[in-house]
Amino acid sequence: MAEEAAKKGVDLVATGDCTHPEWLKNIKKAAADDETVTIGKTNFIITTEIEDSSRVHHLLLLPSISKAEELAERLSNFCDLKIDGRPTVRLNGCEIAEVAKDIEALIGPCHAFTPWTALYAYHDSLKSCYGDMTDYISFLELGLSADSNYADRIKELHRLTFLSNSDAHSPWSNKLAREFNQISVPEVTFEGLKKAILRKDGYRVTYNAGFYPQEGKYNESACIKCYTHYTLEQCLSSNWKCINCGGLIKKGVKDRVNELADFAEAKHPEHRPPYVHLMPLSEIIMTALGHASINTKGVHTAWNDLISRYGNELNVLQKADISDMNKLDRRVVNAILAFREKKLIIHPGGGGQYGSIEIPPETQNIEYEHQKKQSSLFDF
Numbered sequence: 001m002a003e004e005a006a007k008k009g010v011d012l013v014a015t016g017d018c019t020h021p022e023w024l025k026n027i028k029k030a031a032a033d034d035e036t037v038t039i040g041k042t043n044f045i046i047t048t049e050i051e052d053s054s055r056v057h058h059l060l061l062l063p064s065i066s067k068a069e070e071l072a073e074r075l076s077n078f079c080d081l082k083i084d085g086r087p088t089v090r091l092n093g094c095e096i097a098e099v100a101k102d103i104e105a106l107i108g109p110c111h112a113f114t115p116w117t118a119l120y121a122y123h124d125s126l127k128s129c130y131g132d133m134t135d136y137i138s139f140l141e142l143g144l145s146a147d148s149n150y151a152d153r154i155k156e157l158h159r160l161t162f163l164s165n166s167d168a169h170s171p172w173s174n175k176l177a178r179e180f181n182q183i184s185v186p187e188v189t190f191e192g193l194k195k196a197i198l199r200k201d202g203y204r205v206t207y208n209a210g211f212y213p214q215e216g217k218y219n220e221s222a223c224i225k226c227y228t229h230y231t232l233e234q235c236l237s238s239n240w241k242c243i244n245c246g247g248l249i250k251k252g253v254k255d256r257v258n259e260l261a262d263f264a265e266a267k268h269p270e271h272r273p274p275y276v277h278l279m280p281l282s283e284i285i286m287t288a289l290g291h292a293s294i295n296t297k298g299v300h301t302a303w304n305d306l307i308s309r310y311g312n313e314l315n316v317l318q319k320a321d322i323s324d325m326n327k328l329d330r331r332v333v334n335a336i337l338a339f340r341e342k343k344l345i346i347h348p349g350g351g352g353q354y355g356s357i358e359i360p361p362e363t364q365n366i367e368y369e370h371q372k373k374q375s376s377l378f379d380f
């Protein structure tokens with residue numbers, strides 16, 4: 001994770017799973033002191049997800065290893081911490097937020113709009129989940145199927161800082177940092193991050209970056225077995241049963257946000273940073289080459305060439321002058337240029353299947369000159 005993060009241009013990664021006894025041992029091995037965990041150039045912040053008694057996932061950011069131990073101690077009365085990296089505890093959202101406050105951790109809902117195991121899957125408001133502790137919630141994790149445009153249609157979220165975390169469970173190039181946050185901090189420590197999330201002393205998240213919501217697995221309502229997509233009207237008339245295979249239709253994030261929305265269009269509060277939409281470079285290359293997987297030799301070679309020449313993925317996607325890349329397949333160069341010009345087509349995901357990218361034929365001969373045009377990356 002540390003090595004691959006550096007290739008992506010990422011300075012700070014979350015450990016995850018900090019209450020799992022074996023994983024905590026590993027965290028301790030990499031720790032310089034109680035608060036500093038660093039491997040190579042990559043810094044780690046101590047975190048865990050916790051599943052509450054109604055299956056909602058909460059993200060906790062912790063100040064130190066000793067606080068992780070304290071958290072483990074507190075939670076061990078309500079679950080078996082050895083079973084899972086993300087413990088399922090017999091506490092509700094409000095009680096978990098109380099524990100978080102006691103150990104001086106920051107807390108917010110994970111992948112908040114996902115139709116399973118998330119805040120808005122089971123609740124219609126923050127208050128319904130967190131009760132008297134609602135004011136202590138300082139951030140919301142958007143998840144892959146939502147962005148600031150979705151979330152800022154809901155008034156109660158305006159005061160929260162949005163985090164666009166990758167939720168990566170592996171270091172592979174299309175997972176790690178598929179979403180990320182650019183954060184202005186006084187120092188890369190918990191205290192620095194805390195100031196930025198609470199927007200204290202001028203520190204803040206300066207932009208969120210991540211998928212177009214259509215790329216996510218649960219963007220549109222769709223069958224979880226055969227992935228047929230449905231409009232909300234069709235879902236209601238078929239009672240959430242797929243007319244093709246009889247499988248369950250899962251409500252998509254797009255439809256769920258429409259239900260919850262206070263505004264027809266997003267109203268961004270003044271503090272909200274821009275949202276930069278990205279696609280994983282390896283998937284752009286895969287599509288350009290017509291390969292079926294990102295794990296082919298051709299995709300690896302092109303990806304490694306680009307990264308070794310231009311430093312990191314973000315640089316390749318956003319601004320590197322790739323016209324001098326003679327050895328690189330012309331189809332790959334064109335696809336990257338088409339991405340920059342927002343000309344790639346996304347077929348929305350749903351029912352647990354990611355969205356897919358299509359390269360329209362008319363973009364396959366984009367002139368190299370085009371890349372010199374400065375396209376606006378910050379399209380909120």
Ligand SMILES: [Zn+2]
Pocket residue numbers: 049057110111117
């Ligand atoms: Zn989760």
Ligand SMILES: [Zn+2]
Pocket residue numbers: 223224225226227228242243244245246247
């Ligand atoms: Zn079906």
